[in-house]
Amino acid sequence: MIHHFLKMFLRASLKNASYSLISILGLVIGLAACALISLYVWNERSYDDFHSKKEQIFRVRHDRFTNGELNRQWAAGPMGIGPDLKNNFPEVNRFVRLNRGVNEHKVLTNGDVLFKEGRIFYASEDFFKLFSFPLLKGADSLVLRDPFTMVVSESFAKKYFGEQDVVGKILKCDGKQEYVITGVFKDVPENTHLKFDALFSFESLLKILGPKETEELMTNWGWEGNYTYVELNSSTSAAALQAKLPAFVEKKMGNTLREWNEWMEFTLQPLSSIHLYSIAPDELEAGGDGKSINFLGVIAAFILIMAWINYVNLATARSMERAKEVGIRKVLGSGRSQLIKQFLFESFIIKLIALCITAVLVVLLLPSFSDMVDRTIDLAVFGMTRVWVLIIFIFVLGVIGSGLYPALVMSGFMPVSVLKGRFQNSLKGIYLRKGLVTVQFVSCIVLIIGAFAVYSQIQFMRKSSSGVDMEQIVVINGPTATDSTYSSRLKTLCQSLLQYSDVKDVTVSTDVPGHHIRNSNGNARLVGQDVKEGNMYQAIMTDENFIRTYGLSLMEGRNFSGNLKDQWRTAIVNETAMKLLGITDPEKIIGQSMYLWGDTPEIIGVIKDYHQESLKQAIKPLVLVYDTEVTDFYSIKIKSSSSLKEIIGAAKVKYGEAFPGNPFEYFFLDEHYSTQYQSDQRFGKVIGLFTLLAVIVACLGLLGLSSYLVSQRTKEIGIRKVLGATVAQIIVLVSREFILTILLSNSIAWPIAYFLLKDWLNGFAYRIDIGLLSFLIPGVCILLIAILTVAAQSIRAANTDPVENLRTE
Incomplete structure (x- = not known):
């Protein structure tokens, strides 16, 4: 048939x-x-699907409110939230904390072998018990138990030690602390939001911070630097536990938060939803x-x-x-x-x-x-x-x-x-x-x-004006290993770069356009205003050349003077920040002071709003604070594109002289800004x-x-x-x-x-x-x-x- x-x-x-x-x-x-x-x-949709406990793993993210309005959503949270949940709710089996440390990038060395690494975290000892990243060498309960120990990936181990057995070997971080390798894990797959090449034990971070600062961070829920993951009992409903969290926040921080006219909410975010459904600006990596x-x-x-x-x-x-x-x-x-x-x-x-x-x-x-x-x-x-x-x-x-x-x-x-x-x-x-x-x-x-x-x-x-002049600006990543001579070294570097006729300006800052601003203050307000009038403001610490280098427009007032005595004593706000402070006339805000991280800098100028991030994001209230000792970014404004290669070559030499042992890394600002799209x-x-x-x-x-x-x-x-x-x-x-x-x-x-x-x-x-x-x-x-x-x-x-x-x- x-x-x-x-x-x-x-x-x-x-x-x-x-x-x-x-x-x-x-x-x-x-x-x-x-x-x-x-x-x-x-x-x-396969991201983090390979973890055997994927149905039981949740990340504790949190939202912050000021005056009853949501002002920020964070993937990270307080250092103490993991232990607090474990100690107060029997539904929580275990928790794991991840932290980038003081510097997001770290320079690791093995003798003459030196690399700048950006995918290293401090991690709790239960990390490999919670997540299904296979360990090739070492025991999951031991590799991250002790201070100043670390585990590395297969490719990471080969990069520093070739084909040698790396267990017991030592790597030095930022020219200071030595870490002993206690285990090796299989290279992390692409389909996970947790991408890392090495992990330091979380105990290492606590030792670095010291008992006093550790105690303060464990009890201070205002510091959002830890990514906390919890494993719930198989019989536990995440929704049921979620419903108990508002009362928990009230018990722990209710009075303090009301005093500052703020509130916070914790959310148990399923592991499988993080890659596609997280809008937090501090994600470990850009999601889908x-x-x-x-x-x-x-x-x-x-x-x-x-x-x-x-x-x-x-x-x-x-x-x-x-x-x-x-x-x-x-x-x-x-x-x-x-x-x-x-x-x-x-x-x-x-x-x-x-x-x-x-x-x-x-x-x-x-x-x-x-x-x-x-x-x-x-x-x-x-x-x-x-x-x-x-x-x-x-x-x-x-x-x-x-x-x-x-x-x-x-x-x-x-x-x-x-x-x-x-x-x-x-x-x-x-x-x-x-x-x-x-x-x-x-x-x-x-x-x-x-x-x-x-x-x-x-x-x-792409064609809308960002309000920033990004043409022919080269940005150098600042050094990770510094010492007490940093300020003088930085000054020498900037002066030597300005000796070149094709270098128009050099500025230092904690963030550059196209980069999410990491520093923010949740209760900033004018001196004399009630605490209930405080709001969330982003802040960039920078010098007197920032406005000129990026072509920002000063509406009223003056730029930073360049006088080192003015550090953290003067500030410049954008239009949005000015309006949020309750003032519409730029002239009326000049000379007033504002509360910012315990200081009260004087507002000396107002700049026009510009798009720090892509047009997906609304322009946020921004404060520029005078600080010449930041270590994050050095921006060089070059007059002619024909001299780009020459200036970059010279900058590499001068940077190496100023900060030996720190790899020279740079990017073009316009290209960096375009990556947002x-x-x-x-x-x-x-x-x-x-x-x-x-x-x-x-x-x-x-x-x-x-x-x-x-x-x-x-x-x-x-x-x-x-x-x-x-x-x-x-x-x-x-x-x-x-x-x-x-x-x-x-x-x-x-x-x-x-x-x-x-x-x-x-x-x-x-x-x-x-x-x-x-x-x-x-x-x-x-x-x-x-x-x-x-x-x-x-x-x-x-x-x-x-x-x-x-x-x-």
Whole structure:
């Protein structure tokens, strides 16, 4: 029987080769697009999925409120929150704390081998008991138990010691403290938000801080420097524990928080949600966007459904060509069930061919696609049982879902009517095909509108003025290892750089534009204001050259004087900070003092608001505090791009002389600032690519369907040509119903696109307006594409000799 079915399939396919190729091509594009998006979505959703206790692990993040309004959300929290939860709630099995330490970057040395490391944390001794990072050497309960011990990754060990056994070896940190290596762990996979190359024991940090400071930090809930993870009992409901936390906060800190007109809330964030659904600015690494990933998943489903719709439309439209075949086979004794089996078998073969071609295509395209989305996506995912279950499910669903209806239609033809030539397509079938085409174009129009809006928003953000002059500014990362001579060394470095004629300015600061400001004060206010009027302000410690180097505009007052006696005694605020302090006239704030970390610096100037971060973020109240001894960033403003290489080379030499033992690292400020938009640009590229594929799939279906419908009207076209109809009139005749379908599709797609875009754009503090052009341009584009596709078939039919058209009938 299968041999017979295969023979019939080959005969029908060869007879209508063009339609078969269109069906297969549409399925291949749809399956390949769906597969690539699914692999990306799967990869994003797989973050931290490998931990054996993933269902029991939660991160304790917290929100801070001032005057009842949310002013910040932190992934990190107080040092003491982990022990406090463990001691007060039996639901908590254990806790783990991570801390970057005083310096985010550390210089590690083994003799002459020296590297600057940025992925090192202080970690609690239960770290390897909580998380499933395999230890290759050392015991999970011992490796992080003692002070000044550390564990390293395989690649980290080889970088410093080659192929030697590293257990017991010593590394020196920042030229001061020595750490003994007690274990080696397998390199951390890409699909985790916890990316680290080495861990110091948390006891090391406590020893460095000393008993007095440790005690203060353990009881001070205002210091957010620790990432705390808890493991709950398997029988514990996270929601039930969460409900107990407000009372816990009230008991521990209620009076103190009310005194400062503040409040805090702790949230148990599931480990699996951190990568896609965290908006905290202090994340360990930039995460994904759950909303975008969900949207891409919908796109994958749309494209696959569109490919299936193509198959259904073409198969049912071609049913009349096979009507006589069905009639003859029924007369010869074939039952309807046998015919259904045959047509389902044909659907199976076509889908199998498309699936095999898709598999090859995905393997070839995956490396390029991985580069596009900036993720390491490999074929290892196909080793997972559940992936194969999903593939088989989609394949079977495609075979049955898109093959059953055409099979039922063709097997239901009545032999007498068919053989007498009185058969024609039913109105029900025609309406179904029109409905399916409408669904295709609704999907296409929504995607095109979305792609157009994403592109417009990205361009808007990139072209909007940030208020900062970032051209030809080179930023050097400050040293991690310093001593009591730092201030004089820094001064010497800056003066030596300014000796070069092409160096316009040099400034030092704790943050630079494009960098999230790490310093903030939760109860800043003017001297004389009530404590309840305090608010959250961000602060950058910098010198007198900051405003000039970055081209900031001073609205009122003066710049820092350069007098070292003014350190922490003078401050400059931005417009937003001034208004939050209750003053609208810049002149009236000059000379007033404000409370800031226990000091009361005098406000000497007001600068215009500028975008410290991307346009996703609203401009926050900012205070510039005069401090010339910061160690974070040195920014060099260069006059001419032609001298960039020379100045960087000279800066490397001077930096090495000033801070020996510290690696020289630099970046260009404009490039650094642009990296904030990389994830949005990647999303825009992905949306654009798959929108294009969706349009191609829709056009393939339209091409096949219009070609078939034109072939069914050859007699009518011939008669109209004889009666004097022009080619243009024939194009209008054939295109009319497709144009009406697309107009209907636009009326359905526009409201859907509007609500989707409104939701997406709400994630941006500064955004484009969704105007009529945002819908008209994509709508007109899809209309023109459809008209051109149908017109190509119509012109060919219209230019055919009417005699030939009538002869075919």
